[in-house]
Amino acid sequence: MNSKLYLLLVVLVLSSMVMAGCAPATTATTAPASGATQAPAATQAPAATTAPADKTITIAYTQEPDNVVSEYSNMTYSAWLDQVVGASFVTWDANNNLVADLAAEVPTAANGDVSADGLTITFKLKPNLKWSDGQPLTSKDILFTWQSQVDPKNAPISRSGYTTITSIDTPDDTTAVLHFSSVFAPWPTLFSVGPNTTGMLLPSHVLQGQTGLEKNAEIHSPTVVAGPYMIKEWVAGDHMTLVPNPNYYGNKPNLTQINIKFVPDTTTALAALKTGDVDFVPDFAESDIPTLSALEPAQHLRVDSTPEFEHLLFNLGITNSTIKDSTGAVVGNSDIAGFCPFQDANVRKAIYLAIDRDTIVKTLLFGKTTAPTSLWPNSSWYNTTLTEYPYDPTQAGQLLDTAGYKVGSDGIRAGTCNGKPVKFSISLETTVKQLRQDEQAAIQANLKQVGIDVKTVATPSGTFFGSYTEGANMPLGKFDMAIYTTGFYPDPDPTGSFACANVPNKANPSGNNNYHYCDQTGQMDTLFNQGAASADPATRKPIYDSIQKYQYDQALFVPLYARANVYGYSARLVFPPSSGFCGWACNMSAWDVTK
Amino acid sequence: MWSYLARRIIQGFMILLIITLLCFILTRLSSDPMAEYANRPNMTEADREAIRARLGLDQPIVVQYFKWLGIAAQGDLGTSFFSHQPVTLMIAQRLPLTLILMGTSEVFIIIFALILGLVAAVRQYSFLDNLITSFSFIGFSMPIFFLALGSMQIFAVQFKAWGLPYLPTGADIWDPKDPLALARHLVLPVSCLVAIQTAGYSRYLRSSILEVLGMDYVRTARSKGLSSRSVLFKHALRNAILPFVTIVGLDIPFLLGGALVTESVFAWPGMGRLFWEYAQRGDYPVVLGVLLLTSTAVVFFTIVVDMAYTLVDPRIRLS
Numbered sequence: 001m002n003s004k005l006y007l008l009l010v011v012l013v014l015s016s017m018v019m020a021g022c023a024p025a026t027t028a029t030t031a032p033a034s035g036a037t038q039a040p041a042a043t044q045a046p047a048a049t050t051a052p053a054d055k056t057i058t059i060a061y062t063q064e065p066d067n068v069v070s071e072y073s074n075m076t077y078s079a080w081l082d083q084v085v086g087a088s089f090v091t092w093d094a095n096n097n098l099v100a101d102l103a104a105e106v107p108t109a110a111n112g113d114v115s116a117d118g119l120t121i122t123f124k125l126k127p128n129l130k131w132s133d134g135q136p137l138t139s140k141d142i143l144f145t146w147q148s149q150v151d152p153k154n155a156p157i158s159r160s161g162y163t164t165i166t167s168i169d170t171p172d173d174t175t176a177v178l179h180f181s182s183v184f185a186p187w188p189t190l191f192s193v194g195p196n197t198t199g200m201l202l203p204s205h206v207l208q209g210q211t212g213l214e215k216n217a218e219i220h221s222p223t224v225v226a227g228p229y230m231i232k233e234w235v236a237g238d239h240m241t242l243v244p245n246p247n248y249y250g251n252k253p254n255l256t257q258i259n260i261k262f263v264p265d266t267t268t269a270l271a272a273l274k275t276g277d278v279d280f281v282p283d284f285a286e287s288d289i290p291t292l293s294a295l296e297p298a299q300h301l302r303v304d305s306t307p308e309f310e311h312l313l314f315n316l317g318i319t320n321s322t323i324k325d326s327t328g329a330v331v332g333n334s335d336i337a338g339f340c341p342f343q344d345a346n347v348r349k350a351i352y353l354a355i356d357r358d359t360i361v362k363t364l365l366f367g368k369t370t371a372p373t374s375l376w377p378n379s380s381w382y383n384t385t386l387t388e389y390p391y392d393p394t395q396a397g398q399l400l401d402t403a404g405y406k407v408g409s410d411g412i413r414a415g416t417c418n419g420k421p422v423k424f425s426i427s428l429e430t431t432v433k434q435l436r437q438d439e440q441a442a443i444q445a446n447l448k449q450v451g452i453d454v455k456t457v458a459t460p461s462g463t464f465f466g467s468y469t470e471g472a473n474m475p476l477g478k479f480d481m482a483i484y485t486t487g488f489y490p491d492p493d494p495t496g497s498f499a500c501a502n503v504p505n506k507a508n509p510s511g512n513n514n515y516h517y518c519d520q521t522g523q524m525d526t527l528f529n530q531g532a533a534s535a536d537p538a539t540r541k542p543i544y545d546s547i548q549k550y551q552y553d554q555a556l557f558v559p560l561y562a563r564a565n566v567y568g569y570s571a572r573l574v575f576p577p578s579s580g581f582c583g584w585a586c587n588m589s590a591w592d593v594t595k
Numbered sequence: 596m597w598s599y600l601a602r603r604i605i606q607g608f609m610i611l612l613i614i615t616l617l618c619f620i621l622t623r624l625s626s627d628p629m630a631e632y633a634n635r636p637n638m639t640e641a642d643r644e645a646i647r648a649r650l651g652l653d654q655p656i657v658v659q660y661f662k663w664l665g666i667a668a669q670g671d672l673g674t675s676f677f678s679h680q681p682v683t684l685m686i687a688q689r690l691p692l693t694l695i696l697m698g699t700s701e702v703f704i705i706i707f708a709l710i711l712g713l714v715a716a717v718r719q720y721s722f723l724d725n726l727i728t729s730f731s732f733i734g735f736s737m738p739i740f741f742l743a744l745g746s747m748q749i750f751a752v753q754f755k756a757w758g759l760p761y762l763p764t765g766a767d768i769w770d771p772k773d774p775l776a777l778a779r780h781l782v783l784p785v786s787c788l789v790a791i792q793t794a795g796y797s798r799y800l801r802s803s804i805l806e807v808l809g810m811d812y813v814r815t816a817r818s819k820g821l822s823s824r825s826v827l828f829k830h831a832l833r834n835a836i837l838p839f840v841t842i843v844g845l846d847i848p849f850l851l852g853g854a855l856v857t858e859s860v861f862a863w864p865g866m867g868r869l870f871w872e873y874a875q876r877g878d879y880p881v882v883l884g885v886l887l888l889t890s891t892a893v894v895f896f897t898i899v900v901d902m903a904y905t906l907v908d909p910r911i912r913l914s
Contacts (some may be wrong), residue, residue: 060766063872066678073677074631090807155649155679158638189637196637236688237864239767261766262864264872271747272764275755299735422856462877465634466627467643476632489636502640510647512633 055593056257057279058268063493064262069219071156071199079195080585086200087226088192092581096380098188118183118535121424124175130247132230135205139176143168144204147499152213161190185532186491194582196489228589229254254592273299278358279573282584284566286435289366292568302567303368306580307379307488312558314342317477317516326522329500332555334516336477340417346399348555352389354396354450355443361561364438369564376547377562378580381492426480429457431464436483468509475504477516485563490581492544493532496523600620607894614890619660628676628878650676672884682884693865697850700788707793712800735794743787743860765862800839807835844900848892
């Protein structure tokens with residue numbers, strides 16, 4: 001028996017070792033670099049007398065991209081990579097100006113590339129552009145990228161914009177003439193890399209004739225790219241290595257190698273920054289600001305205020321389907337009615353006035369950002385003429401009194417709304433993120449001062465942002481007030497989240513109007529439609545100013561603060577300013593190291 | 596015996612079916628794969644509807660489960676909702692690394708547990724026993740994330756600050772220029788896992804040995820005048836180790852699942868992280884793929900251990 005016993009023990013112990021020992025040494029999905037991509041060091045050396053300096057940096061990503069080509073990914077981390085390896089037709093500089101990337105010039109009405117009706121836009125590429133494998137990059141690639149996006153056999157994340165293109169003519173290698181069925185004002189986001197844009201130009205000579213591109217290895221990890229860097233190696237879950245693209249049209253990138261480590265825990269990323277294992281971490285939380293400040297001078301902190309902002313929104317849903325706006329759209333198209341007094345703009349204003357936004361910014365955001373007055377802060381679309389709503393609980397109380405909601409014996413306001421008794425005991429829902437829960441607590445205390453009892457609800461984001469069909473509270477309208485961040489598109493147009501047609505309901509489960517708001521005057525829809533009807537920024541700007549003024553006057557939501565991107569980076573890294581439209585990864589060819 | 600085996604295998608399949616069903620329901624209820632598309636500004640309703648239809652999320656939940664089961668029954672775990680990669684490939688990329696981490700840890704855990712359990716039992720109530728007991732309880736009750744982050748702070752961050760050779764913080768474990776990189780990266784996560792998991796095993800072994808040392812045949816052996824070393828190793832330990840082997844055997848399949856927290860903190864590209872990253876996004880093909888692998892291994896090893904037991908213990912007969 002004893003010998004059998006030993007045998008069993010040995011078998012069990014060895015089996016675990018064998019499983020480990022037999023494992024292959026690496027699971028690297030190394031991209032086969034073609035001869036052309038392996039640029040000899042000598043060609044990179046600035047002068048024959050100096051040895052090529054090793055300018056390698058390491059970046060920590062807390063999430064690993066699912067696919068690099070961001071036409072097929074919803075991850076910001078993919079968009080950031082797409083920006084480094086991909087190239088756009090046009091892009092934005094550090095001051096948010098639209099500038100040419102692969103384009104010979106930015107199409108405008110003035111240079112005749114945007115037709116008077118906005119329905120024809122001529123894309124002119126720089127001459128002699130090349131893909132990283134040395135093949136020519138031509139207007140055929142623009143045509144192919146569009147075709148692949150609208151092909152029902154492929155499954156891109158979004159076809160928005162591409163479906164409004166009816167045809168593309170390619171009279172020569174550098175010219176593509178895009179014909180639109182209707183004006184698509186945010187056309188610069190097409191064939192463009194960056195968060196919320198559509199994604200990089202795809203190489204037709206590699207992908208032509210293939211379908212089911214979402215599963216294609218070239219989409220997952222492209223080997224043929226047009227951006228400043230290209231992928232040399234990607235070890236799943238561990239790291240990715242980028243090297244300069246020798247055929248990049250622009251200035252030769254300063255860095256000789258970029259290592260991207262996938263570090264899921266920001267505490268680990270912070271430790272790695274401290275030890276010098278990484279040089280740059282792009283996604284610290286706002287709460288990390290004081291910790292990062294304390295690391296100076298060995299590591300630096302940079303906080304960029306962005307066009308995205310955190311806001312408190314009201315559920316403005318109406319269920320009475322006989323109510324229509326001036327355009328005939330059914331206003332009462334929500335499945336669940338919001339808190340009735342919110343239909344009164346004065347009640348919304350009172351809540352706006354009762355929230356001490358400056359203190360939230362100072363204490364929770366360490367004063368590193370600002371409380372905006374309207375949509376699109378830190379961008380050229382922002383209406384700078386609006387004055388801030390002050391923190392004024394006294395005026396807030398007066399507004400609520402005038403609206404007929406008096407403080408009861410229990411300190412909570414009550415009254416009647418549409419003939420029914422209502423009590424200001426309302427919910428405020430957000431995600432489980434600590435900062436948001438702190439905001440909830442601050443707002444709860446603020447509103448208590450004016451007789452509003454707030455019940456805080458924290459829901460995991462996977463459920464909070466869930467879909468109508470899954471029974472999520474936002475689209476179903478099962479909330480009174482909520483807090484989240486509005487995404488930013490480098491264009492004010494297609495958000496659609498204030499449109500009557502986008503109120504989610506049984507007939508329209510994918511609607512994204514979580515405000516459940518449908519303007520009874522029809523003015524909001526009209527203004528947005530006007531803004532989208534022109535491709536000329538100068539014509540559009542006053543329309544979007546009016547939209548912001550209207551939303552501000554109506555106090556449709558309470559902007560809490562412009563979201564801040566918190567970066568931590570080593571002292572050796574030269575990290576040039578970047579645009580809020582394009583993000584930190586936009587101009588990586590200009591990054592450098594001092595030693 | 597063969598009918599017993601057949602019965603156990605059928606039982607095993609039933610268990611797997613129930614496990615996958617429960618996990619499917621839990622995953623679907625806890626996270627919505629469409630949630631991340633909710634606020635993307637450049638997506639239209641049509642885009643969202645197209646994704647829902649492509650992922651089959653517009654179908655009743657029962658249909659979704661049986662569709663997945665139908666594919667899984669053919670040995671294919673489907674493709675990820677988000678990366679569009681085959682789940683089997685994603686698992687194959689992570690499994691070897693998880694086995695390296697967990698296998699190495701398990702070997703050290705067994706070695707340390709044997710030594711500590713034996714010493715603590717032989718020197719019962721001595722200072723050494725009390726010391727081992729105290730450390731066992733500290734290890735046993737220490738949250739792994741605390742130990743992991745704490746050890747990283749000391750052996751990586753502080754050692755670097757003090758100018759000493761320091762251990763890496765995590766990730767980038769395959770450094771082609773440095774073949775020892777993997778070993779260096781293993782030190783901290785393995786130490787943490789060993790520190791925490793040795794405690795349970797060693798306590799178990801200690802009580803098992805103590806129980807055997809009180810048996811009549813041990814007393815008989817002693818009365819025959821055998822040396823205490825001979826009594827301990829030839830008579831007591833061999834018998835005491837049997838239940839320990841069972842425990843170790845049953846724990847081996849869990850190695851496949853990886854260590855979620857340890858892998859996350861040390862950026863180890865293993866199965867635990869794969870599971871967690873995709874579970875958060877509601878990607879149930881990946882989640883169920885990982886679960887199916889680990890639960891199949893558990894069921895398989897349970898049967899193997901039970902069968903092996905009959906070989907080593909003549910008192911057990913299968914009927």
